[in-house]
Amino acid sequence: MLKVENINVYYGQIHTLRDISLEVKKGEVVALIGANGAGKTTTLRTISGLLRSKTGSITLMDENISHTDAHKLVSKGLAHVPEGRHVFLQMTVQENLEMGAYTVPSNVKAGIEDVFERFPRLKHRKNQIAGTLSGGEQQMLAMGRALMSKPKILMLDEPSMGLSPILVQQIFDIIKELNESGTTILLVEQNAEMALQIAHRAYVLESGHIKLSGTGQELANSDEIRKAYLGG
Amino acid sequence: MTFISNLISGISLGSVYAIIALGYTMVYGIAKMLNFAHGDVIMVGAYVAFCSMAYLNLPPIVAIVIAMIACTLLGIIIEGLAYRPLRKASSLAVLITAIGVSYFLQNAALLIWGSTPKTFSSVVGFDSISLLDGKLIITAESIVTVIACIIIMIGLTLFTKKTRIGKGMRAVSEDKDAAELMGINVNVTISITFAIGSALAAIAGVLLCSAYPILIPTTGSMPGIKAFTAAVFGGIGSIPGAMLGGILLGIIEIFSKSYISTELSDAIVFAVLILVLLIKPTGLLGKKITEKV
Ligand SMILES: Nc1ncnc2c1ncn2[C@@H]1O[C@H](COP(=O)(O)OP(=O)(O)OP(=O)(O)O)[C@@H](O)[C@H]1O
């Protein structure tokens, strides 16, 4: 479904991503974990076209998208929930969701109903300005907004950031549900333990290159990972 | 009666400022830049309307439409050629470029139309209204200007609140990356904003010159600066703010001219601006939403 081959990304002179290759197959949950500053967000932003890689290629469903504008990828089935949510703070919940369906205006009604079913908390806050939502509600809105475009593959950048344990569990349950209903998922997480639990496969990123990869199970049991990311 | 008649001229002048201020505020809201050349687009619009009427003998309404089309194209070209390459540059570089574009337009106008003032004939076809046995005269231009301003205000508000493109514009003005991730073409959206702002500038130019008929290549600069002030006064980025700021500014200007001093009126206008910004740095209707992390 998504294939990243040997991409190299620079911020000015700084070589941030070095020869990153990864693959997400149809129906999988793939986790990308790593310490702060490892390059996880940079990887996602490059895939979704907000950043450009100098070399290498990115393929989405057999189409080379290395040079495709970010806004064109939505209708090709890619959705990206960015780190820090980035909901439209001055718009209402409803308007945020409408923006999510910008490329498929016909899906506004059905899409919103579907999102409200998944996130009942949003339903009661339909007309609330997004800037006044709690952090958890904003995360739900960001995810709901991404779902409005009916993505085939959903990229999530630290969906659990700043949330209470109960809410983190809820978000992970929803990710699992989404996957079971057919959405392929690329998940970036600091919470390696939970991410590895739901991931079919995972990659570990360290200082801009892929250090390890394997099934979620393998990595969860690896000594190296336990020491570095799972607290022993 | 002079009070009421001053108030009406103030509202009418203020309506012109408001229409211009909308262009500043929309462009600022979306591209986060001050398009200092906006005032000169007004002047170009006025010249195009003038030529259409005086040389081609076209009816005023056709002249206005031609001026709007010309300014729309001009706005899109300015954005594409001068500002788009600087999308990631420092705001100082963009500001200096905008000033450069402003001088370019003024000098191009000087080259094309010369420095001799043109006498603009009003586009308004009916007579002034005389009330209370002629004690209160409301000019036809004032009436048309205020009505145009109200229609534009309502139209723009509906456009940004209800239409898909309008909502896309609000999304881009809040968060470009997020808008791009929604599938919104940010560059096209910015072009559309320049197009709308410039079309409004053409209307403002025609209305301004209908009320104050001397047209020279620098006709747009002072109203441009005042309208920019109005946009800041009302809260830059806010559409109702531009409207309120424009109208208040027009009233303050006319009142200072008639009750205090003609020479000092501009100074008073800017003094009020400074005062408002000291008390409320975001302008009258400007709001600031703190980001949750
Ligand atoms: N706009 C930028 N300009 C320059 N350097 C940047 C920029 N954005 C990120 N970096 C640098 O690139 C490296 C990778 O950053 P990135 O945000 O991808 O890390 P991350 O793995 O997502 O970290 P975190 O878990 O903290 O979100 C960091 O060293 C960061 O400082």
Ligand SMILES: [Mg+2]
């Ligand atoms: Mg990150």
